[in-house]
Amino acid sequence: MPEAALRRSVAINVAHGNAAAHCADCEARHIGMCDALTDDEISFLARTAQRTTVAAGKVFIEEQEPAAYFYNISAGNVRVFKSLPDGRRHITGFMGVGQFLGLDVAGSYAFSAEAMGEVQLCRFHRKALHEVFGEFPALERRLLNIATHELTVAHDQMLLLGRKTAQERVASFLMTWAERNEHCPAGGVPKPGQKLPLPMTRIDLADYLGLTIETVSRSLSAMKRDGLIALDHAHEVLLLKPQRLADIAAGEA
Amino acid sequence: MPEAALRRSVAINVAHGNAAAHCADCEARHIGMCDALTDDEISFLARTAQRTTVAAGKVFIEEQEPAAYFYNISAGNVRVFKSLPDGRRHITGFMGVGQFLGLDVAGSYAFSAEAMGEVQLCRFHRKALHEVFGEFPALERRLLNIATHELTVAHDQMLLLGRKTAQERVASFLMTWAERNEHCPAGGVPKPGQKLPLPMTRIDLADYLGLTIETVSRSLSAMKRDGLIALDHAHEVLLLKPQRLADIAAGEA
DNA sequence: CGTGACATTGACTAGTATCAACCAAAGTGG
DNA sequence: CCACTTTGGTTGATACTAGTCAATGTCACG
Structure with a gap:
């Protein structure tokens, strides 16, 4: 999607004002899950969103921890991985700008996530997100599309790993x-x-x-x-x- | 879920009447995607559903084919797999009663599916399904839950295959x-x-x-x-x- | 009872892992 | 500014897990 790349290079400077401004000007605005929403919907959503910055190398989601938040990456790259007790590790994906974290969750996170460089995140309370679903079914539709796409990618990767x-x-x-x-x-x-x-x-x-x-x-x-x-x-x-x-x-x- | 098993063993005999009766009495009624729906919603959904029987060993979904249908398994087991041109095969999952097929799709199926024994399927036109979403958001919610669960399973399997x-x-x-x-x-x-x-x-x-x-x-x-x-x-x-x-x-x- | 598909077991091989040495780039501190 | 260290990457020698090839066994079915 070269269009998305273009937009990204335009919207370089992240706003410093309130959360609503953050979302509207977010560099991930047209790439990730917010893409499906109108500006009005965005500002509604923004009320529940928090911006956080994560230092390089920091593991900011730990497998097994209660899954309180849903994340959208606004800058940087993230390794998503699972580990075995003896230290063996498997990276399930590299996530970039506009992608989000916290889908494969059932109460607790099923994966860990580590910032590859400095990373900027947009964070939502999962509970709040569910309330937003009621108001904006488009978001839920969008997440279903993303989840099914990730499923396809995962199945390709299984073929790769297995055969x-x-x-x-x-x-x-x-x-x-x-x-x-x-x-x-x-x-x-x-x-x-x-x-x-x-x-x-x-x-x-x-x-x-x-x-x-x-x-x-x-x-x-x-x-x-x-x-x-x-x-x-x-x-x-x-x-x-x-x-x-x-x-x-x-x-x- | 032992409760589901109980229900399954009670609702053994599949109806032979119209589609609505099929859905209401379906042995997968309380297990799969229909679980989230009321009886009224079921009968609405039933208008777009068709029952089909597939012989043992038959490949009834071929990777790359246009994804016209969405399936729910009402009896039997299915192998879901992907293949490489030289014949190497990877099975991404064994699907049973109440589970459904056709989630990881983008226009074309991203997998093939083969009946392990004789299989009974409930088939929906994908287009019709999308219309149903508008009427019954609960179904979409349900599918999102299922998709995220499958994602978790897929990621576990990647750890298995990789490490x-x-x-x-x-x-x-x-x-x-x-x-x-x-x-x-x-x-x-x-x-x-x-x-x-x-x-x-x-x-x-x-x-x-x-x-x-x-x-x-x-x-x-x-x-x-x-x-x-x-x-x-x-x-x-x-x-x-x-x-x-x-x-x-x-x-x- | 014979046939064919599936499963087990053994002998051997190959592809990838392990162990180890070496190299290059990027800090770090005197 | 330059030795020294650290980190990450490449390359080689060897080991080992799982794959390949082959023989035998088992079970279902006609």
Whole structure:
């Protein structure tokens, strides 16, 4: 959605006034869950919203904690993850501006969330949100759409984790990440030479793809050796043969 | 939910009259998406519903096909899966009575569905369903709850696929399957000696857990050897040490 | 009783994890 | 301003879990 990107770059400066002004001028205004609402509805919603800033590296949602709040990300990126008692971790997703946190909840949070850099959040009391539903069914409709979309993404990821090889996983990630960063012309493949930033660490990638950092590194090196990508800095790839990458990602022989 | 099980066993005989009668007497009436509706609402909804029977082994939803219908299962079990071009398959879930199909959809189905035995379905035109939403917001609310619950389950499964060992995966499956079959006292662990039917084949289990049939078989054999389960018939286990199984499933050292 | 599908078990292999060394970039402090 | 440390990334050697290939066993069904 290049349109959304445009809008984002326009609405850079976040307001400093009351909450209503915050919501109306929010840089996530046209991307996330507020997209479905009119300005009147926004200002109503704003009464229950609070802006918070979270420092880099801070885990601001802990799995098992009572799920009091619903969050919408207004700036920065967030890792969403689950852990096993011995420390094994799995990242279920990287969430960015306009996306929100707190859907998969049943009383307690079913996941933890950590700020990847400094993050700005818009926070709603879940109880208040339910009251808002009564007034603005459009919001509920919107959340259902988002939830079903996330379900689709989750099922794709299960196929990846259950049945794809290391190379296929990394290729799949590069393709979906390119799409997410709006480098793909309408559902297609990025153009050859497309530059793609990778803000996350190799540990993040490994925990997201069900691999180790070494295997992620080796897979990327193999792609580089095969001329599929260029990799000068660890946090930026050039997609030299995106079509080939897409084929690998899809599991083509 | 033992209450639901009770109701199910009472409402055994499915009506043969008009659609409204079908819905009112449906054995899934109190379990699935219709649970949120009054009898009046049900009869309204029924106008758009069709009953269909699907033969064992039939793939009645194909990934990529236009998603015209929304389904609710009134009898039998369904495998939901995704495939890669070379035949690799991943089962995202086993769906039973009262559950429904067609949530993770964006124009086209994002999954395929196959009848495990003979299956009875209640089918709704998606378009009609959206109209019903306008009349009965309760239905939409209900679907949002179901979608978020499925999201939680999907995220648990991602942790399993990405980070758990073969033994842990099989133990996890046994525990969630026991819970699903209402063999667990309110969120706890099944009682020792609990009998658990496994209607699916080893191939299904392997494709669900991201393993091969041999590894599933070996994991079960190892559990049997260790006295955790008894396994006289391939499609029935006795949970001898459910607490130990639960610990393994949770990834305890 | 024979057939075929499914399951188990064993021997061997392969892909990924583990362990370890090395490297590069970014701080940090004298 | 430059050694020193820290953090993150790459690469190599080796180990191990789970996959592959193959033989055998079991059960349902005609």
